Amino acid sequence: MALDIITKPSGSELANRISETLIQLFDQVKPGVVQVTGKGRGNGAGVVWRADGAILTNQHVVGNQDSGIEVHLPDGRKFEAQVVARDSTLDLALLTVAASDLPAVPVADSSQLRIGEMVFAIGHPWGIKDVVTAGIVSGLGTVTAPHNGRTATYIRSDVVLAPGNSGGPLLNAEGAVVGINAMIFGGDMSVSIPAHVAAEWVAGIPSRRVYLGVGVQPVELPETLKVGDWSERSAGLLVVATEKGGLAESHGVFVGDVLMEIAGTPVKDAESLRSALNLSQRGSSIRLGLLRGGTVLALDVNITDTAGQ
Known part of the structure; x- marks a missing residue:
């Protein structure tokens, strides 16, 4: 649902419309934003990428763990997750859980993002579940990731993120994923992996579906x-x-x-x-x-x- 701002609204009218849109967007997307936990690691977030149990998050959320990873859904369900693939350069990890009815969040073409566009994040900062923050796209380009020293394409925004937001979605005004939130620089600049980069990476993961016959x-x-x-x-x-x-x-x-x-x-x-x-x-x-x-x-x-x- 897009922001519907008509010509020359008053300040209070504009604020109310933005507020109402944000409330509706949160209610729309929340079911598809999960919490990811692991043994001996902090909590992170993830987004339901496909209804068949595919969960996308950051590689640094799961680290090198192959077991002991759990995905907690907003509806109270909890699943043990397995790592399908991970990439430390992009800081992405694809998980799978034993479910086939998950509420996938729609994905937008992030290559069309513009500087100044409003964006929103949903995550679990400091373990507090389902927190929404808002901001604007402040830059598009490359950054050097501190966790591995490698350079990759990222979205910069002033959306407030904290530990626990990692792996959660950056959303446009339609409630579609435009990025996967990854890190914070200097306390006032947040960085997200573009959704089109994540989608290309997921599409390139070899299929290993089991056919029993x-x-x-x-x-x-x-x-x-x-x-x-x-x-x-x-x-x-x-x-x-x-x-x-x-x-x-x-x-x-x-x-x-x-x-x-x-x-x-x-x-x-x-x-x-x-x-x-x-x-x-x-x-x-x-x-x-x-x-x-x-x-x-x-x-x-x-x-x-x-x-x-």
């Missing part, structure tokens, strides 16, 4: 099959077909098996299966939890060669 259908478990750690589970996925030469068949999955979990994530329908596979896409192997004739089985499936499928 199975046909499945949801099935309710009879009491006789509720065994062991799965005694409280009510449903799973019945394998009704396997693709010849596919991952599942080549690793010993049979028609009639009931798939219960993937890499520790329960599966019971198409959505949970897709989310579990997305979460597993960066590993070299995944463990399938199966029921076969009342017996619990664990099969390790090597997915090293499935990139791009």
Whole structure:
């Protein structure tokens, strides 16, 4: 929603319109701005890049961690995240969580930004959740990042940022992402990674989606099959077909098996299966939890060669 400022409004009218627009923009975007936490590290922010569980944040928010990263959504949901890719030069990291219904924030063409344009930031400074600040674009160009000494393209603005804003979105007056907030220089200049640079980087990440090669259908478990750690589970996925030469068949999955979990994530329908596979896409192997004739089985499936499928 754009700022609607007509010719020669009074000072109070202009302030009220800007204020109302900012309130509406915050309500519109807030569901897609997450908090990212990690063991032994400070909190940062992130933006829901895609509804399928893709979260974009700064590399310095997650560091070199591969585990212990959590994503907290404004609706109260919490997910363990895996790092899909990271780039210390751009200071970007792409995370994935086991969800497929996230409220993605629209992304604008930041190459069209103009100096003087109003921009807004939403983040969690000093651990205080969902704080909005506003300012204007004060410069476009390159800066040398203090964390690695490398030069990259950035947006400069006077939007107030603090620790905890890193990885959150810089937004235009339409509520679309124009940048990923990255750092503060000298206390009064904030720097953000242009959204079009981030989008190009994400688009260049090789796909590693896992294709098991199975046909499945949801099935309710009879009491006789509720065994062991799965005694409280009510449903799973019945394998009704396997693709010849596919991952599942080549690793010993049979028609009639009931798939219960993937890499520790329960599966019971198409959505949970897709989310579990997305979460597993960066590993070299995944463990399938199966029921076969009342017996619990664990099969390790090597997915090293499935990139791009």
